[in-house]
Amino acid sequence: MTGASCAFSLAHYRELLEAAKAGGYRFVGFDRPPEPGDLVVRHDVDLSLDAAVRMAEVEAEAGVSSTWFLMTRSVFYNLLSEEGERALARLRELGGRIAHHAVWPRVDLDERFEPVVAWHNPSRDYQTAPIDGATNAMSPPWYDPPRFRTDSNQNWRHRDLPGHCPHAELARGELDWLHVNVHPEIWVYHGRTMRETMEAFLAAERQLRLEQLRADRIDLS
Numbered sequence: 001m002t003g004a005s006c007a008f009s010l011a012h013y014r015e016l017l018e019a020a021k022a023g024g025y026r027f028v029g030f031d032r033p034p035e036p037g038d039l040v041v042r043h044d045v046d047l048s049l050d051a052a053v054r055m056a057e058v059e060a061e062a063g064v065s066s067t068w069f070l071m072t073r074s075v076f077y078n079l080l081s082e083e084g085e086r087a088l089a090r091l092r093e094l095g096g097r098i099a100h101h102a103v104w105p106r107v108d109l110d111e112r113f114e115p116v117v118a119w120h121n122p123s124r125d126y127q128t129a130p131i132d133g134a135t136n137a138m139s140p141p142w143y144d145p146p147r148f149r150t151d152s153n154q155n156w157r158h159r160d161l162p163g164h165c166p167h168a169e170l171a172r173g174e175l176d177w178l179h180v181n182v183h184p185e186i187w188v189y190h191g192r193t194m195r196e197t198m199e200a201f202l203a204a205e206r207q208l209r210l211e212q213l214r215a216d217r218i219d220l221s
Contacts, residue, residue, distance in 0.1 A: 001204055002186040005020035006164075006165040006167070007152055007203070008151070008186050008190075008197070009187060010054065010055065010058050010187055010188060011191065012167075012188050013055065013058055013182070014058050014061075014062060014158060014166075014168070015128075015167060016165070016166075016167045016181075017058070017059065017062040017064055018062065019043060019119075019167040019168070019170045019171035020039050020064075020167075020171075021062070021063075021064070021091075022170075023170045023171050023172060023173035023174075024037060024173050025037060025038065025039040025170060025173075025178075026038060026039065026041050027064040027065055027066065028040055028042060028058065028118040029067050029097045029114075029116075030097075030099070030116045030135050030137055030142060033115075033141045033142070034141060034142060034144075034147070034179065035077060035177065036131045036176045036177055036178070037177065038084040038177040038178075039170070039177065039180070039182070040142060040178070040179040041064075041067070041180055041182060042062055042066065042069060042099075042118065042121070042131060042137060042179070042180070042182070043055065043067070043068050043069060043071045043181070043182050043183065044056045044181055044182055044183055045068060045070050045071065045077075045183075045184060046071070046074070046076070046101070046183060046185065047074075047076045047185045047201060047204075048076065048077065048082060048085035048118065048184065048185050048188070048189075048201065048204075049070075049077050049083060050087070050188075050204075050208075051185045051187075051189065051201075052068055052070075052091060052184045053087050053090050053091060053130035053184050054089065054184070055182075055184040055187060055188060056091050056094040056095075056096050057067070057094060058089070059094065059095075059096075060094040060095060063095065065094075065095040065096055065099070066096060066182075067096070067098075067099050067114075067116065067137075068091050068096045068097065068098055068099065069100060069101035069116075069137070070088070070098060070100065070101055070112075070113075070116075070121070071100075071101045071102075071103065071120060071193075072100070072102075072108040073102075073108070073221050074102040079112070082158075083098070090193050091120075094157055097113050097114055097116075098101055098112060098113055098114060099116035099117065099118065099137070100113045100116065100117045100118075100120070100134075101117075101118055101119075101120050102117050102119055102120065103119075103120050103170045104111045104119055104120075104122065104126065105126075107131060107134065109133065109134060110168075115133060115135060116134060116135045116137055117131050117134045117135070117136055117137065118136070118137040118138055119138070122138070128140070128143060129194065132182040133147050135145065143179065144179070145158075145160075147175065147176070147177055147178050147179060148178075148179045148180070149163060149166050149178065149179075149181070150180070150181040151178045151180075151181065151182055151183055151186060152181070152183065153194050154191075154194040154197060155194075163188075166178065166180065180189065182202045185197070185201055189201040209212050
């Protein structure tokens with residue numbers, strides 16, 4: 001594989017997916033324990049449903065699928081709104097699995113979600129603890145520190161230590177299996193730092209809010 005910059009962008013995300021395919025990995029969910037050759041891609045959707053849909057469209061074009069962990073108690077989006085229902089339907093249409101990104105201590109599983117949960121900003125006290133009636137995505141066997149990567153705050157982490165983008169390892173098939181957590185917002189909105197990326201996100205949100213105000217018959221003249 002050539003040309004990968006490891007930037008947080010949809011272009012490089014596509015490269016990461018192609019690397020995994022070149023390495024012979026199969027994209028799986030949380031319906032069974034991981035096996036050699038598995039790549040478990042999960043998305044904790046913390047801020048933006050639009051970013052989730054845009055990333056899911058990239059996955060569909062690449063012929064792969066992943067699991068989307070959506071919040072019912074987000075301060076940034078509302079799954080019960082028209083926008084939320086539309087995004088949920090689109091993620092399913094694109095082949096995504098829908099799981100629950102819960103806010104401690106509440107679990108709001110219903111018919112919208114597979115019985116799979118990942119806590120939002122968890123404490124170590126309960127991050128890996130069993131959850132009644134559901135699979136905890138951060139519990140064994142899906143969470144195994146040598147086989148887990150996350151891009152939190154625009155920094156790849158491995159075993160809670162600074163790491164690197166796993167695309168090269170995947171392309172070479174070096175990992176027997178991997179569970180990776182990818183946050184769509186930091187790949188869709190562009191910035192060299194997390195602050196710059198969040199500023200880009202807020203600029204997009206401002207434009208969206210203006211459109212929503214106009215749709216609500218607010219006079220912005």
